[in-house]
Amino acid sequence: MFRRRYRAVKVAAVAAVAAVSLTLAACGGSSDTASGASGASGSAATQEGTLKLWHYESANGAMGIAWDKAIETFKAEHPGVTVDFERKAFEQIQQNAGMILSSDEGPDIMEYNKGNATAGLLASQGLLTDLTEQAQSRGWADKLSPSLQTTARYDEHGVMGSGNWYGVPNYGEYVMVYYNKDAFAANNIAVPTTLPEFTAAMDTFVAAGTTPVCMAGAEYPAGQLWYQLALSQADRSFVDNYQLYKNPVDFQNGPTAKGAEMFNEWVQRGYISGDSASLKAEDMGTAFIGGKCPVMISGSWWFGRLADEIKAFDWGTFLFPGSKLSLGSSGNLWVVPEASKNKELAYDFIDITMRPEIQNLLGNSGGIPVAADPSAITDPKTAELIKNFNTLSANDGLAFYPDWPVPGFYDVLVSGFQSLINQSKSPAEVMDQISGPYTEGVAAVQAG
Known part of the structure; x- marks a missing residue:
């Protein structure tokens, strides 16, 4: 973008x-x-x-x-x-x-x-x-x-x-964790409330022979996961720097670098399949709907479709564990x-x-x-969805999206995180790849 x-x-x-x-x-x-x-x-x-x-x-x-x-x-x-x-x-x-x-x-x-x-x-x-x-x-x-x-x-x-x-x-929107309740129950996994509990849950799935996270490297999901992992290590000042140019962003240190390292670790530990580098968002969604992976980290724009199409298992949502910030904004x-x-x-x-x-x-x-009219919302899953959005909004937890800051950055992020998924580049190399277009774009914006 x-x-x-x-x-x-x-x-x-x-x-x-x-x-x-x-x-x-x-x-x-x-x-x-x-x-x-x-x-x-x-x-x-x-x-x-x-x-x-x-x-x-x-x-x-x-x-x-x-x-x-x-x-x-x-x-x-x-x-x-x-x-x-x-x-x-x-x-x-x-x-x-x-x-x-x-x-x-x-x-x-x-x-x-x-x-x-x-x-x-x-x-x-x-x-x-x-x-x-x-x-x-x-x-x-x-x-x-x-x-x-x-x-x-x-x-x-x-x-x-x-x-x-x-x-x-x-409408509003935000990124959350969609999960297969039946798969979690079959593996005796409780809904995680911290990031270590979340990674432990995914380790359990890997040990059972299941790749836990549905992913798509050819479109937005991979870059959004990187940003969410970065947000788990960040505060509002990072968002202001990254999105609103309050201060320069160092891609080789701090939340951006940590997010890339965590993303790479998720690939290496088997949470994300290397084959997902070429998949699109539609492939990710249909994989989750088909019960092929028990976790999908994506936006509320999927919610209605999942409610309509998932028939074979029970499912739910929760906010990304251990993070006060989440991708999200108005729709x-x-x-x-x-x-x-x-x-x-x-x-x-x-x-x-x-x-x-x-x-x-x-x-x-x-x-x-x-x-x-809040009293007109009758579905329990939807009421929870709206409640979690209101929680994020009330706590100033909406952190926008990773491709927003400068034009053309969407394609840069897609290319970079495809490289992490297929392990053709290191986290530091990917940060180098995306930092140049970001820095040049911010300079152009500020120059008017």
């Missing part, structure tokens, strides 16, 4: 528009300008045109279920409007967003990753609509706590936490491209996703709503 040379990125994006437009034209419908737009969902019945909407949530995941209901509601309230919805792959949007939004073939509204390197980068390039006025007039700002607003607002350099609104989060953002032809319709759709009925559905489907 993280190279920061904005002018160079923007020029490259514009130069590639012609090629991207050919690809996008095959998948996009027409998007006529809405007429009679009033700026309020309740008076939108006379609107006409097309709302072009993209997101990357699975159909049976909590967000996918909620957004499908929101689309249904939008159609009922906007009978003259056609909704042209496309479900995209996360990587597809992640890698091509700049080029897509520089063209006239992009959506009117889309889900996009939050953080300096993603939404912040596009905002600084002028590719996203400033939503500040809408956030105030439509009440979005009133429904989101200051901590959840952090990822919605970006300054002129694209650094999160201040400035104008360029996105609207309507991804609804963003409105500056080139959107139907901004008022996009604002109306965001309004609908913030309504209690959609938020309650999100919560009862395994998501973490930001504007739900």
